[in-house]
Amino acid sequence: MSxxxxxxxxxxxxxxxxxxxxxxxxQDDLVHWYSQRKRDLPWRLNQxxxxxxxxxxxxxxxxxxxxxxxxxxxxxxxxxxxxFAEAPEERILKAWEGLGYYSxxxxxQKAAQTIVSDHQGEMPTNVADISELKGIGxxxxxxxxxxxxDIPEPAIDGNVxxxxxxxxxxxxxIAKPSSRKTFDKLVRATISxxxxxxxxxxxxDLGATICKPTSPLCEECPVREYCASLAKNTVGQYxxxxxxxxxxxxxxxAQVIRNQKGELLIEQRPSEGLLANLWQFPLVEVSAxxxxxxxxxxxxxxxLVAEPxxxxxxxxxxxxxxxxxxxxxxxxxxxxxxWFIQVTFGVVKDAEELCLKENQRWVKPIEVxxxxxxxxxxxxxxxxxxxxxx
DNA sequence: AAGGCGGGGAA
DNA sequence: TTCCCAGCCTT
Numbered sequence: 001m002s003x004x005x006x007x008x009x010x011x012x013x014x015x016x017x018x019x020x021x022x023x024x025x026x027q028d029d030l031v032h033w034y035s036q037r038k039r040d041l042p043w044r045l046n047q048x049x050x051x052x053x054x055x056x057x058x059x060x061x062x063x064x065x066x067x068x069x070x071x072x073x074x075x076x077x078x079x080x081x082x083x084f085a086e087a088p089e090e091r092i093l094k095a096w097e098g099l100g101y102y103s104x105x106x107x108x109q110k111a112a113q114t115i116v117s118d119h120q121g122e123m124p125t126n127v128a129d130i131s132e133l134k135g136i137g138x139x140x141x142x143x144x145x146x147x148x149x150d151i152p153e154p155a156i157d158g159n160v161x162x163x164x165x166x167x168x169x170x171x172x173x174i175a176k177p178s179s180r181k182t183f184d185k186l187v188r189a190t191i192s193x194x195x196x197x198x199x200x201x202x203x204x205d206l207g208a209t210i211c212k213p214t215s216p217l218c219e220e221c222p223v224r225e226y227c228a229s230l231a232k233n234t235v236g237q238y239x240x241x242x243x244x245x246x247x248x249x250x251x252x253x254a255q256v257i258r259n260q261k262g263e264l265l266i267e268q269r270p271s272e273g274l275l276a277n278l279w280q281f282p283l284v285e286v287s288a289x290x291x292x293x294x295x296x297x298x299x300x301x302x303x304l305v306a307e308p309x310x311x312x313x314x315x316x317x318x319x320x321x322x323x324x325x326x327x328x329x330x331x332x333x334x335x336x337x338x339w340f341i342q343v344t345f346g347v348v349k350d351a352e353e354l355c356l357k358e359n360q361r362w363v364k365p366i367e368v369x370x371x372x373x374x375x376x377x378x379x380x381x382x383x384x385x386x387x388x389x390x
Numbered sequence: 391a392a393g394g395c396g397g398g399g400a401a
Numbered sequence: 402t403t404c405c406c407a408g409c410c411t412t
Contacts, residue, residue: 060408063398100396103410137409158407175407177391213406214400 159207
């Protein structure tokens with residue numbers, strides 16, 4: 001196989017069916033839809049780069065409906081870039097009060113001061129100089145360049161990645177910064193050269209009103225006939241986006257319990273939820289404080305006070321089991337949880353008097369392995385073997 | 391590459 | 402109530 005062919009396997013050729021006439025038609029359909037249906041917004045009155053700049057900074061992480069009154073007041077308070085550059089910080093923060101991400105307005109003022117000192121008070125008109133300004137990254141550079149100066153520069157935000165991931169069935173994880181390259185290539189290959197302003201703003205409006213994160217209105221979409229995911233009925237699978245939720249810590253005490261026949265107690269997890277129906281040594285969730293306490297053998301030497309015939313095992317485990325020793329710790333990270341497990345080992349004095357729960361049973365140590373066990377449990381087994389407990 | 395930075399609207 | 406949204410700077 002040639003090197004060229006392998007390359008195709010690795011990198012999908014999203015544009016294989018997009019010849020020049022099709023690209024031009026796509027641009028025309030989007031731009032035409034925008035001209036007919038564009039939202040009436042105060043920063044769309046003209047092509048004033050200052051107004052466009054202010055609006056784009058405000059619109060980062062902030063919805064249009066929220067921004068509008070802030071934008072109007074901002075332009076009243078600071079009619080020119082110079083006015084804004086010279087304003088006291090207290091004043092610019094007051095103008096931003098309630099919008100959040102306050103470094104946006106501080107960075108914007110630094111950029112305004114740069115514009116006054118280095119660019120005669122006018123927003124520079126080329127991509128390189130625009131992107132040098134504080135607080136103006138790749139997205140805002142593209143937005144200002146295309147909307148204010150009709151430069152065919154992509155303005156790739158979450159909306160555009162969502163639209164393009166559906167249009168071309170792009171499976172790149174849009175949560176990863178590296179995925180921007182894929183979308184940058186696709187937008188550069190398809191952006192209108194004759195009206196990049198309407199094209200980019202059309203994408204923005206499309207993402208906001210039609211190609212929404214949930215419940216997209218595909219039947220109303222002006223470019224539905226170009227959409228690969230709509231054709232394949234996979235719209236709901238795009239965009240691919242990993243959630244970077246921090247793994248929440250959960251603390252357990254695991255109770256490895258042996259009866260006088262040498263059997264170990266295991267139990268089946270509930271039929272729903274995490275690790276449904278898998279088996280485990282009984283786990284008891286404890287608070288972080290409880291978990292972090294000194295768990296030397298002395299601290300864990302519980303009294304043996306048994307009235308077992310009235311009790312379910314592991315509900316009153318501290319009373320019916322004498323813990324010989326703490327064994328060690330096992331940790332395991334799930335996508336959203338991090339388990340910390342204190343492993344303890346004990347012996348039941350008289351197992352016959354214990355009332356097992358429906359989902360619990362005694363099994364020979366050699367048989368534990370034959371049950372489906374979650375990873376943390378196999379880690380526990382390894383630990384127990386290493387410590388010569390079983 | 392990953393964490394920090396707010397607040398609003400939808401589910 | 403919780404979940405989802407997501408650009409730029411800093412480290």
